[in-house]
Amino acid sequence: xxxxxxxxxxxxxxxxxxxxxxxxxxxxxxxxxxxxxxxxxxxxxxxxxxxxxxxxxxxxxxxxxxxxxxxxxxxxxxxxxxxxxxxxxxxxxxxxxxxxxxxxxxxxxxxxxxxxxxxxxxxxxxxxxxxxxxxxxxxxxxxxxxxxxxxxxxxxxxxxxxxxxxxxxxxxxxxxxxxxxxxxxxxxxxxxxxxxxxxxxxxxxxxxxxxxxxxxxxxxxxxxxxxxxxxxxxxxxxxxxxxxxxxxxxxxxxxxxxxxxxxxxxxxxxxxxxxxxxxxxxxxxxxxxxxxxxxxxxxxxxxxxxxxxxxxxxxxxx
Amino acid sequence: xxxxxxxxxxxxxxxxxxxxxxxxxxxxxxxxxxxxxxxxxxxxxxxxxxxxxxxxxxxxxxxxxxxxxxxxxxxxxxxxxxxxxxxxxxxxxxxxxxxxxxxxxxxxxxxxxxxxxxxxxxxxxxxxxxxxxxxxxxxxxxxxxxxxxxxxxxxxxxxxxxxxxxxxxxxxxxxxxxxxxxxxxxxxxxxxxxxxxxxxxxxxxxxxxxxxxxxxxxxxxxxxxxxxxxxxxxxxxxxxxxxxxxxx
Numbered sequence: 001x002x003x004x005x006x007x008x009x010x011x012x013x014x015x016x017x018x019x020x021x022x023x024x025x026x027x028x029x030x031x032x033x034x035x036x037x038x039x040x041x042x043x044x045x046x047x048x049x050x051x052x053x054x055x056x057x058x059x060x061x062x063x064x065x066x067x068x069x070x071x072x073x074x075x076x077x078x079x080x081x082x083x084x085x086x087x088x089x090x091x092x093x094x095x096x097x098x099x100x101x102x103x104x105x106x107x108x109x110x111x112x113x114x115x116x117x118x119x120x121x122x123x124x125x126x127x128x129x130x131x132x133x134x135x136x137x138x139x140x141x142x143x144x145x146x147x148x149x150x151x152x153x154x155x156x157x158x159x160x161x162x163x164x165x166x167x168x169x170x171x172x173x174x175x176x177x178x179x180x181x182x183x184x185x186x187x188x189x190x191x192x193x194x195x196x197x198x199x200x201x202x203x204x205x206x207x208x209x210x211x212x213x214x215x216x217x218x219x220x221x222x223x224x225x226x227x228x229x230x231x232x233x234x235x236x237x238x239x240x241x242x243x244x245x246x247x248x249x250x251x252x253x254x255x256x257x258x259x260x261x262x263x264x265x266x267x268x269x270x271x272x273x274x275x276x277x278x279x280x281x282x283x284x285x286x287x288x289x290x291x292x293x294x295x296x297x298x299x300x301x302x303x304x305x306x307x308x309x310x311x312x313x314x315x316x317x318x
Numbered sequence: 319x320x321x322x323x324x325x326x327x328x329x330x331x332x333x334x335x336x337x338x339x340x341x342x343x344x345x346x347x348x349x350x351x352x353x354x355x356x357x358x359x360x361x362x363x364x365x366x367x368x369x370x371x372x373x374x375x376x377x378x379x380x381x382x383x384x385x386x387x388x389x390x391x392x393x394x395x396x397x398x399x400x401x402x403x404x405x406x407x408x409x410x411x412x413x414x415x416x417x418x419x420x421x422x423x424x425x426x427x428x429x430x431x432x433x434x435x436x437x438x439x440x441x442x443x444x445x446x447x448x449x450x451x452x453x454x455x456x457x458x459x460x461x462x463x464x465x466x467x468x469x470x471x472x473x474x475x476x477x478x479x480x481x482x483x484x485x486x487x488x489x490x491x492x493x494x495x496x497x498x499x500x501x502x503x504x505x506x507x508x509x510x511x512x513x514x515x516x517x518x519x520x521x522x523x524x525x526x527x528x529x530x531x532x533x534x535x536x537x538x539x540x541x542x543x544x545x546x547x548x549x550x551x552x553x554x555x556x557x558x559x560x561x562x563x564x565x566x
Contacts, residue, residue, distance in 0.1 A: 022329035082565020160494050160532060167479045168492045174483040184480045186472040211560065213523075215532035219472060222525030226536065250333065251520035254388050261417050262525050265468035267476065 003104065004111040005064045013238050017068055020242050023249040026202035028073040029066060030224070032216055033059060035208030035232030042232070049093045054234040056101060065238050067149055069245065073198060075152035077216045081124065081161055095132060098155065102135045109142055116148025122194035123157030124165065134300035137293040152198055159218040166192040169285060178281045182270035191282050195220060202255075203248045205241075207233045222262060223255045340519065348542020351549060364547050368405045371551045375558035379512035381410040383466075383534070385526060386420060387518035393430045395545040399515075401435045402550050404451060404461050412464040412508055416524035421447065421467045439463060448508075464508050471525035474506055501529055513557045515539050535560045 009017065033055055040051030059076060066074050079098070084091055105112070105119065112119070121136045128136075136155070169192045173179035190196065200220040206213075209230045213221065227244040229236070269275075372378060382403060384396065396413060403411050413420055420427070424447070428439045441449035447465045478500055482492070501507060510530040514537070516522075521536050537556050541549045 019325050019329045019332070022326040023333075080565050085565045158532070160497075160529065163475060163529065164492065164494050164497055167475075167482060167497065168489045170479055171483045171487075171489045171492065175486055175489070179483075181480055181483050184476055184483060186476045189472070189475055189479060211536045212533055212562075213531060214565075218523070218528040218531050219475070221523050222471065222528075224522065226521040226523070228521065228536070246332070246336065247520075250336065251522075254518070254520055255522065257388070258416055258522065258524055262468050262471070265418070265471070265473065267473060 002108060003060055003063075003101070004108050004115060004117070005060055007064055007068050008061070009065075009068060009238060014068075016242055017238075020245055020249075021070055024252050025070045025245065026225075026248050027071070028075070028199050028201045028203075029071050029244075030075040030077070030201040030204045030217055031059075031062070032077045032204070032206040032210075032214065033233040034206060034210055036234060038208060039232040039234040048090065049097070051234065052094060052097055056097070058234050058236055062236060062241065063149075063151060065241050068238075069241065072148075073150040073152070075122070075154060075195070075198065075201060075217070077154045077157065077214075079123075079155045079157070080215065081127065081156055081158045082215065084127070084156075095129060099132050099135065102132070102139055105139055106135065106142075112143055113146060116146045118143045118146040118150045120144075120150065120152045120197065121155055122152050122162075122198075123155045124161050124194075125156060127156045130296075131300075134296045137296035138300065141290075141293055141297060150198070152195065154216065157194065158215040159213075160215055162193050162195070163189065163219055165194070166190075173281050173285075178284065179277065180272060180274065182272040183274065183278050183281075185269065185273075186266060188278060188282075190219065192285055193219070196282075196286075200224060202252075203227060203244060205229060205244050207231050207236055207240075223259045225251050225255060344540070344542065347540050351540075351546060352542065354548060364402065365405055367547055367551060368402060371554055372406060375554055377558055378406060378554065379408060379557055381412065381509055381511045382408055382513045382515060383412040383414055383511040383526065385514050385516045385522075385524060386413065386415040386417075387516060387520065387522070387524070389518045391517060392544055393427055394434070395541070396427065397431045397435050397437075398545060398547070399550055400431065400451065400461075400463065401437065402547060404437070406554070409460060410462045410464070410509065410511075412466050412511060414466040414470070414524070414526045416468055416526075418467040421465050424465055448506075466508065466526070468525055470506060470508060470527055472528055474501070474504070475528060478504070497529070510534070513537060513553070515553055517541070517545075533562060533564075 036051040036055035037048045038051075039045075039054060040048045045051055045054070063074060079094060083094070119139045121140055125133050125136060166189050170179065170184060170188060174181055174184075195217070200222070201217060201224045204213075204217070204221060204224050204226045206226070207229045209228070211228050213226075217224075225248045227247050229240055229244065231237075231240055384391075384399065400411055415421065431437050431439065436453065438452040439449050440452050441447075449463055451461045451463055478497065482500065502509075508527060508530060510532070511527070511534045514523075514526075514531070514534045516536060517539050521538065523531060535557055537553045539545060539549050539553050
């Protein structure tokens with residue numbers, strides 16, 4: 001099933017979308033796509049994996065709805081670090097599914113670039129098999145300059161890990177004299193996160209009736225409208241999305257007021273803070289991340305050419 | 319132009335209708351719960367109802383955080399929740415107000431708590447906003463009370479980061495468990511809340527405890543003007559039914 005789809009809305013759905021678009025539309029929406037396995041059990045699918053496949057199909061569909069509605073950025077919680085605790089078979093299947101889907105995504109690179117879709121992976125990629133890291137790195141680098149629509153896939157992600165890694169990068173920066181302790185702020189921690197390029201989500205949707213955040217974007221959610229839906233993710237429809245957006249529209253003013261209050265509590269920069277030093281550090285931090293991705297892609301290409309050479313040699317010798 | 323206006327008015331109408339429906343539902347639920355409470359007032363005491371709830375619930379949260387939003391709660395509601403929580407053997411109650419108003423009114427509230435509920439607040443030696451609840455007869459209850467404001471937000475993470483960076487130690491040992499340990503050693507430490515009660519129509523963290531909130535169940539408390547025991551127990555029943563999978 002394809003990542004990039006054409007709009008499949010009926011005329012009544014298109015009309016509802018146009019009505020909803022008269023109000024404020026969230027710029028960034030985050031989804032916790034929960035309920036794939038329960039859907040598989042409920043609908044007597046052959047295996048839980050089929051539930052995950054249905055979940056991916058729904059993701060592709062939901063992304064198109066978001067584009068139809070005018071949502072510019074979407075973050076989806078695809079795989080938590082905690083999910084590594086699942087059975088070995090299920091983890092392997094999920095990783096395999098991710099490999100297939102990202103390989104498919106690379107086949108559709110022309111479509112992605114044509115539509116200006118940027119794909120980012122947020123999470124601790126080093127925990128994943130190297131082949132998956134390489135294909136993810138390829139997808140990120142290939143689409144990094146696109147800006148019409150942004151999809152962040154949270155893979156091997158937890159918020160605690162994200163905060164920890166950000167603090168580690170900052171402490172390394174201080175140890176290497178790239179930063180001063182006085183430069184550290186809430187904002188700097190945010191800028192060293194996996195999700196540093198994205199604004200805080202305006203709306204977070206969690207499906208399947210669960211009412212917790214499960215370690216997802218805890219640092220970024222301070223003024224996010226959180227919408228809990230009873231629907232299982234594969235059963236999610238455009239109407240559920242529109243319901244969530246109406247809920248956001250009803251509460252947008254409350255969030256603006258809260259933002260003002262919370263801004264009063266943001267600590268003022270220390271006198272010794274050097275904004276140029278902070279900017280240089282953040283740029284360097286970003287450069288290192290890109291270099292790492294480029295290395296992954298370079299290694300993948302050299303491995304591929306090695307494999308091709310080896311198979312050619314085998315063919316000649318046989 | 320005309321069609322655009324037409325859609326806008328339709329959008330506005332949808333929102334107005336939804337607002338009216340919400341208000342009707344809220345009033346109906348409020349009247350219903352007050353009538354039920356009035357009918358059962360002479361039959362079952364609060365203590366009895368809480369005992370019954372404890373027996374029926376599979377689990378009772380150890381730490382509840384009250385997330386105050388735009389809809390202001392009166393002192394009666396908050397002090398009732400504290401008194402009921404004490405009866406339900408809940409170990410910790412935190413009250414978080416992102417505007418900081420509740421923290422400013424702390425002294426008035428604690429006086430109210432003492433006068434109306436015979437519960438005294440004994441601040442900890444480390445932090446004035448954290449302390450224990452003591453009964454009038456001097457018996458120290460094992461429940462603690464935290465009054466939180468947005469300084470218990472991302473600020474705690476930046477302060478921790480500064481402390482770690484100041485040490486100049488290698489970052490090899492820096493992992494989630496290490497940070498968790500360091501946070502728990504802090505004066506401002508608040509343990510992970512299992513249940514977050516919100517009272518507005520909107521669910522939002524308002525920046526509360528970004529490190530500690532990962533497994534918190536958010537439950538809306540439906541009430542009319544002042545929270546009654548049924549509203550509180552309903553939230554405990556909902557929490558009891560929540561099944562956590564811890565990623566599995």
